[in-house]
Amino acid sequence: MRFIIITGMSGAGKSxxxxxxxxxxxxxxxxxxxxxxxxxxxxxxxxxxxxVALVSDIRGxxxxxxxxxxxxxxxEDDFDYELxxxxxEDNTLVxxxxxxxxxxxxxxxxxxxxxxxxxxxxxxxxKGKATKIIDTSKLSVNKFxxxxxxxxGNDKEGRGGILISLISFGFKYGAPIDADTIFDVRFMPNPHxxxxxxPLTGETDEVQEYIxxxxxxxxxxxxxxxxxxxxxxxxxxxxxxxxxxGIGCTGGKHRSVASVIRLKEYLIGLGYKVSLEHRDINx
Numbered sequence: 018m019r020f021i022i023i024t025g026m027s028g029a030g031k032s033x034x035x036x037x038x039x040x041x042x043x044x045x046x047x048x049x050x051x052x053x054x055x056x057x058x059x060x061x062x063x064x065x066x067x068x069v070a071l072v073s074d075i076r077g078x079x080x081x082x083x084x085x086x087x088x089x090x091x092x093e094d095d096f097d098y099e100l101x102x103x104x105x106e107d108n109t110l111v112x113x114x115x116x117x118x119x120x121x122x123x124x125x126x127x128x129x130x131x132x133x134x135x136x137x138x139x140x141x142x143x144k145g146k147a148t149k150i151i152d153t154s155k156l157s158v159n160k161f162x163x164x165x166x167x168x169x170g171n172d173k174e175g176r177g178g179i180l181i182s183l184i185s186f187g188f189k190y191g192a193p194i195d196a197d198t199i200f201d202v203r204f205m206p207n208p209h210x211x212x213x214x215x216p217l218t219g220e221t222d223e224v225q226e227y228i229x230x231x232x233x234x235x236x237x238x239x240x241x242x243x244x245x246x247x248x249x250x251x252x253x254x255x256x257x258x259x260x261x262x263g264i265g266c267t268g269g270k271h272r273s274v275a276s277v278i279r280l281k282e283y284l285i286g287l288g289y290k291v292s293l294e295h296r297d298i299n300x
Contacts, residue, residue: 219274
């Protein structure tokens with residue numbers, strides 16, 4: 018089990034970090050009191066969770082002493098965890114609180130800068146135990162997500178931590194509403210008009226050989242592969258964790274099915290994790 022504890026300065030991006038890890042399939046809990054971390058870790062371990070992330074910070078009241086004690090106990094038990102500490106410069110934190118109009122948890126008298134300095138001092142010992150420290154002062158949201166994906170990604174999730182879903186469909190039944198982008202392959206020669214191929218689907222060798230023997234089809238895929246090679250890394254930079262591609266023909270049985278199979282093979286070859294659905298193949 019990968020067990021990540023997120024803490025650090027208020028306003029440094031803990032909520033964004035938790036959201037990013039949740040998008041990557043982590044079981045996430047926000048604002049967990051330090052006194053409950055040990056029991057929570059045991060519960061997750063026994064339940065078979067593979068990836069867990071939690072935030073524990075000064076909102077948990079008896080935070081400072083209890084979190085240090087908790088980390089020490091985890092160390093004594095040889096429990097495998099990672100401590101992500103987020104920080105930012107004082108002026109950055111002040112600006113963020115002014116923009117959001119939120120109140121710092123330690124700011125009881127309207128003296129924000131003093132509250133930030135007090136929190137930084139109290140967190141110094143915890144920061145010393147961190148396995149990863151990220152200063153978000155000069156990071157854009159996308160760059161911050163990229164750093165998290167690179168640090169806490171899992172090779173099993175595929176290149177860049179993005180999951181690509183491919184859907185074949187028939188336009189006569191409507192386009193999938195959840196697709197991020199759609200390609201229309203109705204320009205391809207149609208096996209439906211070949212008597213021996215009509216009962217078959219695009220999953221069969223016979224249909225695939227017929228479709229991909231045409232030069233125009235192969236030119237299309239040369240261009241599509243080049244486009245995917247350019248496009249997907251750009252979406253990863255934007256922090257996208259799931260991208261759905263729909264490929265449609267008339268009925269969703271021949272050309273679109275063969276097409277998504279060909280595209281899946283290419284994307285897997287690039288290192289992406291790909292799921293495949295033939296929505297209308299049996300209609």
